Amino acid sequence: MLKIREKLQQTEVWKSIFRHNYQDTNRNRALQIVDNVFLHLHPVRIPRHATNIGFTWGMGGITFLLFLVLTITGVILMFYYRPAAEYAYEDMKYLMNDVAFGPLIRNMHRWAAHAMVITVMLHMFRVFLTGSYKPPRQFNWVVGVVLLVLTLLLSFTGYLLPWDQLAIWAVTVGTNMARATPLLGHQGPFGPELGMRIDNDVRFVLLGGTQVGPPTLLRFYVGHCIFLPLIATVFMAVHFWRIRKDGGISGPTSNGKE
Amino acid sequence: MHNVWELIHKPDNIPIVGLLVLVIVYTWWSFYKALKNDRQGYLDEAKLSEKIQVWPNLVRVEFLGALFVMVILVFWSFLIDAPLEEAANPTLTPNPSKAPWYFLGLQEMLVYFDPWIAGVVMPSLIIVGLMAIPYIDINEKGNGYYTFKERKFSVLTFCFGFLILWVSLIVLGTFWRGPGWYFFFPWQEWDTHRVVALTNVDLSEFFGIHTRKADNSLNPAALIFGVVIVVGYYSLIGLYWFQKKNSEIMKKLGFFRYNIIAFLFLTMTALPIKMILRIAFNIKYILVTPWFNI
Numbered sequence: 001m002l003k004i005r006e007k008l009q010q011t012e013v014w015k016s017i018f019r020h021n022y023q024d025t026n027r028n029r030a031l032q033i034v035d036n037v038f039l040h041l042h043p044v045r046i047p048r049h050a051t052n053i054g055f056t057w058g059m060g061g062i063t064f065l066l067f068l069v070l071t072i073t074g075v076i077l078m079f080y081y082r083p084a085a086e087y088a089y090e091d092m093k094y095l096m097n098d099v100a101f102g103p104l105i106r107n108m109h110r111w112a113a114h115a116m117v118i119t120v121m122l123h124m125f126r127v128f129l130t131g132s133y134k135p136p137r138q139f140n141w142v143v144g145v146v147l148l149v150l151t152l153l154l155s156f157t158g159y160l161l162p163w164d165q166l167a168i169w170a171v172t173v174g175t176n177m178a179r180a181t182p183l184l185g186h187q188g189p190f191g192p193e194l195g196m197r198i199d200n201d202v203r204f205v206l207l208g209g210t211q212v213g214p215p216t217l218l219r220f221y222v223g224h225c226i227f228l229p230l231i232a233t234v235f236m237a238v239h240f241w242r243i244r245k246d247g248g249i250s251g252p253t254s255n256g257k258e
Numbered sequence: 259m260h261n262v263w264e265l266i267h268k269p270d271n272i273p274i275v276g277l278l279v280l281v282i283v284y285t286w287w288s289f290y291k292a293l294k295n296d297r298q299g300y301l302d303e304a305k306l307s308e309k310i311q312v313w314p315n316l317v318r319v320e321f322l323g324a325l326f327v328m329v330i331l332v333f334w335s336f337l338i339d340a341p342l343e344e345a346a347n348p349t350l351t352p353n354p355s356k357a358p359w360y361f362l363g364l365q366e367m368l369v370y371f372d373p374w375i376a377g378v379v380m381p382s383l384i385i386v387g388l389m390a391i392p393y394i395d396i397n398e399k400g401n402g403y404y405t406f407k408e409r410k411f412s413v414l415t416f417c418f419g420f421l422i423l424w425v426s427l428i429v430l431g432t433f434w435r436g437p438g439w440y441f442f443f444p445w446q447e448w449d450t451h452r453v454v455a456l457t458n459v460d461l462s463e464f465f466g467i468h469t470r471k472a473d474n475s476l477n478p479a480a481l482i483f484g485v486v487i488v489v490g491y492y493s494l495i496g497l498y499w500f501q502k503k504n505s506e507i508m509k510k511l512g513f514f515r516y517n518i519i520a521f522l523f524l525t526m527t528a529l530p531i532k533m534i535l536r537i538a539f540n541i542k543y544i545l546v547t548p549w550f551n552i
Contacts (some may be wrong), residue, residue, distance in 0.1 A: 002510040030465040042312045049306035051319045054291070055404075057284065058323050070330065089345040096342060107335035114273035117333070117360050121277075121420075122284060128391075128416050129288045131400035131409065138392030145388045152360060166270075168346040173365065177377025182550075188374045189550035199476050211348060237316050250402035252304045 001138040036067040041240055043248055049072040050249040055130070059123035062149075064236070074225065082162070083221035085214035088163035111153050120151045132250035143235055150232045157224035163217060171220070172212045178203035262293075262444045265433050269341050274359050274432050281425050285417070292404040303403040352452055353437045362431030363424050369439065370532040372551050380529075391416075394519050396510060419526055456544035461487065461535070469546050476479045476548065484545030488552060493526070495520040 095102040133141035178183040184202040208215030367376035399408040436442035462480040535541040545552040
């Protein structure tokens with residue numbers, strides 16, 4: 001058995017996939033990170049407090065994990081869901097009653113979404129309390145605020161998709177605010193003076209109509225499944241990259257001066 | 259009493275209970291760490307600053323953390339179904355109609371401000387204000403470790419905004435607001451027919467100046483009164499500047515940065531002020547104009 005393994009490890013195919021052996025040496029530990037496309041997001045060495053849950057709370061990482069869970073479960077849900085008013089609710093019923101593991105996938109998607117909003121907030125709270133937005137990490141905090149807003153928008157657009165009473169009324173309450181936008185809403189300060197009506201103001205653009213209806217469903221669906229995740233991915237890439245560029249995780253000794 | 263159970267038990271409210279617990283635990287924990295650092299004269303984080311290898315030290319923590327979260331998430335998803343109510347019906351408005359839970363703080367603000375402030379201006383200022391934090395907080399201390407002593411003002415302000423104005427208003431909106439957005443105790447049955455007489459007055463009327471004249475046109479005296487109050491409130495920025503402009507902190511901040519901080523700070527504190535005026539004195543508007551009200 002050992003012979004076969006040794007033989008296997010000598011083959012060209014094996015060597016082309018695995019670039020280093022697994023002996024516990026510092027060099028291999030470093031290569032394990034650098035040679036792996038997923039792990040090379042990390043530096044090779046970090047200060048010990050970066051692995052201390054009491055310091056980091058792990059909230060940023062958990063947020064990213066939940067984003068991945070949401071992407072995977074979201075893609076599965078898309079196989080069963082049609083974003084048209086006459087089908088959407090029926091598809092939900094079908095998913096919850098007849099699809100194998102349908103409820104599990106949908107529950108995971110919803111609970112992970114709620115959890116992600118919470119972990120984003122807690123991540124921000126931790127970053128504030130450790131003063132980690134201070135130089136040189138100012139801009140990464142700004143990127144983080146954009147990601148917070150994108151998370152809320154992703155959750156909000158997803159809220160409409162089940163197309164039940166809870167969905168349309170929560171979104172109605174939320175989007176009603178838009179008509180009070182100063183200058184751009186038909187009930188906002190100076191809106192009517194600028195020619196805003198219920199059928200041409202900013203809320204109309206958002207909803208694709210004068211109330212939450214079928215065009216809103218399609219708009220929110222495209223926003224939820226394509227537009228917002230793409231934007232969020234771009235900002236996440238910048239966010240993670242900036243952590244490295246700004247000197248890794250913040251700490252009393254690693255303020256980017258190293 | 260079973261109303262409490264009903265509220266906590268509602269699938270969509272469970273995350274809010276979780277949020278509340280987590281926020282309390284983490285606030286306690288971070289202040290414990292901060293005060294410990296302040297007291298002992300050295301930093302716990304500095305003691306842990308020697309470099310270690312990411313593989314296996316960090317990867318292990320990440321893996322176990324991911325496992326832990328996934329176990330909770332899968333169990334949660336097996337045990338509790340996501341809500342699915344009746345099909346959407348635009349002609350049947352539920353009472354109360356609540357926004358998604360993370361916007362309930364903003365919805366609560368609607369009681370105290372008109373929609374253009376509560377729904378548009380305030381959220382925009384929250385976002386802009388958060389983004390501005392790194393640029394207006396010029397205190398170099400407290401970078402990368404828990405401390406309270408070295409940055410009291412910024413920590414207290416953020417905690418006030420996050421814990422009181424954001425989290426507790428979400429909890430209030432979830433558990434204390436019932437039909438008609440009226441105030442109900444969580445253990446009280448929701449009475450959908452409750453009517454509360456609106457006895458709200460404007461601030462000027464509190465001092466005997468009527469907002470509108472007998473023919474329903476605006477009373478110029480009330481308008482002037484309102485403008486004076488609002489302008490007076492924000493002119494505190496300038497007053498404080500003139501009093502303190504020679505102090506060291508003001509010189510370091512500079513005129514421009516100070517104005518941004520003061521404006522954001524006063525706008526934030528306007529919310530609790532307006533809440534007190536409304537809840538304790540039934541005051542609706544401070545300034546009424548033909549175009550907008552504050």
